[in-house]
Amino acid sequence: MDQVIELARQRIAHATHPVSFSGAGLSAESGIATFRDKNEDALWAKFDPAQLASQEGFNADPSLVMNWYNQRRKIVAAAKPNAAHMALGVQSEWVHITQNVDHLLEAGGADPDNVLHLHGSLYADHCNGECGYRENVDIADPPGLRNCPDCGAPMRPSVAWFGESLSNGIFERAISEVEKADLLLVVGTSAMVVPAASLIGIAKQNGAEIIVVNTQATETHDATDIHLTGKASETVAALFS
Ligand code: NAD
Numbered sequence: 001m002d003q004v005i006e007l008a009r010q011r012i013a014h015a016t017h018p019v020s021f022s023g024a025g026l027s028a029e030s031g032i033a034t035f036r037d038k039n040e041d042a043l044w045a046k047f048d049p050a051q052l053a054s055q056e057g058f059n060a061d062p063s064l065v066m067n068w069y070n071q072r073r074k075i076v077a078a079a080k081p082n083a084a085h086m087a088l089g090v091q092s093e094w095v096h097i098t099q100n101v102d103h104l105l106e107a108g109g110a111d112p113d114n115v116l117h118l119h120g121s122l123y124a125d126h127c128n129g130e131c132g133y134r135e136n137v138d139i140a141d142p143p144g145l146r147n148c149p150d151c152g153a154p155m156r157p158s159v160a161w162f163g164e165s166l167s168n169g170i171f172e173r174a175i176s177e178v179e180k181a182d183l184l185l186v187v188g189t190s191a192m193v194v195p196a197a198s199l200i201g202i203a204k205q206n207g208a209e210i211i212v213v214n215t216q217a218t219e220t221h222d223a224t225d226i227h228l229t230g231k232a233s234e235t236v237a238a239l240f241s
């Protein structure tokens with residue numbers, strides 16, 4: 001394993017356009033539960049995703065959904081970046097594409113302009129109607145269910161739900177970054193959520209070296225050049241030490 005880490009370190013050191021692509025596993029050691037791990041803390045083991053992270057679920061019981069997100073917001077507000085967020089965050093020449101709705105890469109030092117939040121952010125709500133109104137949220141003390149001041153529709157968390165398309169051209173920006181990438185470091189994602197996961201194949205087709213850090217084997221195995229089995233905090237930190 002040490003030799004494989006060393007090889008990955010060299011590839012990283014020589015990359016001219018390095019990009020990271022992360023998922024919930026990056027933040028797991030900061031105490032934020034993942035969605036699909038095979039352990040009882042994984043969020044979907046306790047809740048029905050269709051009920052909590054879909055437009056249908058929100059329409060059926062908006063306060064249940066808002067309360068669940070507000071509980072998650074308080075957990076995220078108390079979370080600290082781990083060694084992986086900090087190792088990645090200080091790499092000022094890297095672009096970070098993340099599926100995570102926390103801001104722990106930014107807390108680890110990343111310039112917010114270099115972090116693409118594909119699935120939105122817990123730090124904002126937007127109007128569930130068509131008017132486009134959006135407001136920032138204090139995640140330590142988030143407001144409950146309320147109506148949009150512009151059009152009266154309910155406000156909802158500014159995150160991508162199942163079945164929704166990604167907003168504001170964010171996916172197009174991510175594609176353009178992975179097309180330019182000569183190295184993609186994939187950390188803590190099951191790579192099962194599309195279209196996000198397709199970024200790995202796009203990077204590979206455009207010539208990027210694919211290095212994967214995960215506690216388990218993942219769906220990315222066809223594209224993977226180097227698979228590092230281990231916890232994000234230890235393995236990612238070792239890649240930059
Ligand atoms: P996922 O839950 O589907 O998969 C997590 C992956 O991380 C798994 O492959 C698991 O083996 C791996 N993993 C777990 N602990 C790890 C560790 N310590 N080090 C390295 N790898 C570890 O997560 P995903 O692929 O991001 O799924 C997508 C959805 O989950 C996204 O839409 C994302 O918005 C949402 N999500 C985000 C957060 C967050 O913002 N922190 C938390 C939960 C879910």
Ligand code: ZN
Binds near residue numbers: 133151
């Ligand atoms: Zn509105």
